[in-house]
Amino acid sequence: MPSDANKSPSAHTTRFWHDPAKRAILFQSLLVIAVLGFVGMIVQNTLHNLESRGITTGFAFLSQEAGFGIVQSLIDYTESSSYGRTFFVGLLNTLLVSALGVVAATVIGFVMGIARLSNNWLIAKVASAYVEIFRNIPLLIQIFFWYFAVLRALPSPRQSLEPLDNIFINVRGLYMPEPIYGDGFGWVVVAFLLAVVAVIGIARWSKKRQDETGQRFPLFWTAAGLLIGLPLVVYWIMGSPMTWDNPVLKGFNFRGGMTIIPELAALWLALSIYTAAFIAEIVRSGIEAISSGQTEAASALGLSKSKVLRLVVVPQAVRVIIPPLTSQYLNLIKNSSLATAIGYPDLVSVFAGTTLNQTGQAIEVIFMTMLVYLTLSLLVSAFMNWFNTRMALVER
Amino acid sequence: MSMTHQVEDDKLMVEMRGVNKWYGQFHVLKDVNLEVKKGERIVICGPSGSGKSTTIRCINRLEEHQKGDIIVDGTTLNNDLKNIETIRREVGMVFQHFNLFPHLTVLENCALAPIWVRKTPRDEAEEIAMKYLRRVKIEEQALKYPGQLSGGQQQRVAIARSLCMNPQIMLFDEPTSALDPEMIKEVLDVMVELADEGMTMICVTHEMGFAKTVADRVIFMDKGQIIEENEPHEFFNNPQSERTQAFLSQILNH
DSSP states (O other): HHHHSSSSSSTTTGGGGSSSSHHHHHHHHHHHHHHHHHHHHHHHHHHHHHHTTOOSSSSSGGGSBBBOOOOOSSSSTTTBBHOOOOHHHHHHHHHHHHHHHHHHHHHHHHHHHHTTSSHHHHHHHHHHHHHHHSSSSOOOHHHHHIIIIIITSSGGGGOOOOEEEEEEETEEEEEEEEEEEEETHHHHHHHHHHHHHHHHHHHHHHHHHHOOOOOOOOHHHHHHHHHHHHHHHHHHHHTTOOEEEEOOTTTEESSSSSOOOOHHHHHHHHHHHHHHHHHHHHHHHHHSOOHHHHHHHHHHTTTOHHHHHIIIIIOOOOHHHHHHHHHHHHHHHHGGGGGGGGTTHHHHHHHIIIIHHHOOOHHHHHHHHHHHHHHHHHHHHHHHHHHHOOOOOOOO | OOOOHHHEEEEEEEEEEEEEETTTEEEEEEEEEEEEEEOOEEEEEEETTSSSHHHHHHHTTTOOEEEEEEEETTTEEESSSHHHHHHHHHHHEEEEEOOOOTOOOHHHHHHHHHHHOOOOHHHHHHHHHHHHEEEEEEEEGTTTTTTSSOHHHHHHHHHHHHHTTOSSSEEEESSSTTTHHHHHHHHHHHHHHHHHTTTTEEOOOOOOOHHHOOOOOEEEEETTEEEEEHHHHHHHHHOHEEEEEHHHHHHOOO
């Protein structure tokens, strides 16, 4: 088009589908309309189907009586409680096993990860065998293993194992004495809180003293002594205001005391041991990611092996470790829904299982359950991201 | 040329006698004998893989030798951790890749060892750090992180970090090999200044200009052995062995 070439650019009107910006807006609008239409159609269709089958919708079922029992509940719960309460019982049980699992997996994972780097041949090999075994067997099989092969194989209550006085292990669970707090126990708690305050004070003082004089203070042992010693002394002065409610064998089962049901124990073991194998690898790779030059430079300055780790390697490794560690925590929380396979009363088992079956209100129940996991996961990653930013800020 | 410094003939700072080292089957150091007097400046050169870095890394036990004796400032290097720590406190080291701690500021990098090894109060340690940062002319960067500095600046910080421990000997392991050409000079200037002040130095380097002006002795290593050692003028103008001649013609004529 020779005539076009003579026109000035401003006089030349671009057709709007040749302008990338306008074209983007057009396509995006079309896409949004299509998606909205599709979702609308599904909702319409579902509502129509529900209506035609006579299924009620809405959340009114939450206040109806549940009518079924739950083996473990952290809040008061009976068969006459509402479905809404089953939701909270399940939610708390999920939170319980997840919290226990995250703590145990972190501890085992860090120990195993560092052990894999040990110069001791046996320790390193045991740790790598641990990782290779537990990360390569499906979690569900591991849960079955702990539940059916280990815990279900324990003796009946009458033949209970008693590893320590008043602690019983049998096929129904682990029975322990439960502390009953008497008058004056409050003072012991007060003493403990005072000890915590004192330790914080001493920690600040010792850091200040080191800054000023260079002398170091045995903080760990002082803190341990105060935190354990002070409450013990007060406990003794108040005349031991605590008694134990011991489990007692009555008929076929134990009464009294505290119980850890085998479903919880099996799920906790499986989740922690499985996830710890992954965490061990994350910890190992995090430490290995710090170049040997860092260790060499720090050693050449005369820092001892433990100080090299504490002052140079770990602060850098933590930043590498946190993001993948977050994923493992999220996996553990979501994997806790496998509870339903061995009948641990978690949210999926109690709410998305029994409650759904009894009420038939699949959409509401599944929606609430998904929302719970989504919220939990987002909370955990928000916390870990905050922690990560805090650690990362140390660098720049 | 700086001829003002004093070499104390009667005081040996480093003594290596019949040192041998193997990496598995590979014989990296073969009967290395080396004596460094107080105030002496030694330059070690040689082709890559000749064992020159390994030699100086044995002096502060970053590498363990398997046979022979190494005595540093009167302390025998053996498996006794106390001896190793004593020696490391007296021996500073500067690395090819600087190895600054990226999570600490320049000031914290320098104050770390005085605080945790010498048990110096923090204020005092930071004063020491600032003193040496001024000396390598980089005090205005004290509160930055290593990642924000250029290579030459990082290497100068690394030298200052070593000096903060007030070492008796400084080891330099190819300190300018990872630097851009325009940054080599700023690092060499600091090293020359250090040499003028009488520091005992052992430098593994390919900077032959530095060797000519600063070194008391130049050592040529090849295949794990010391082939030749001489004062710089003789070493460069009248090399004895064929291998030294070949090496020098390669690095000087290009």
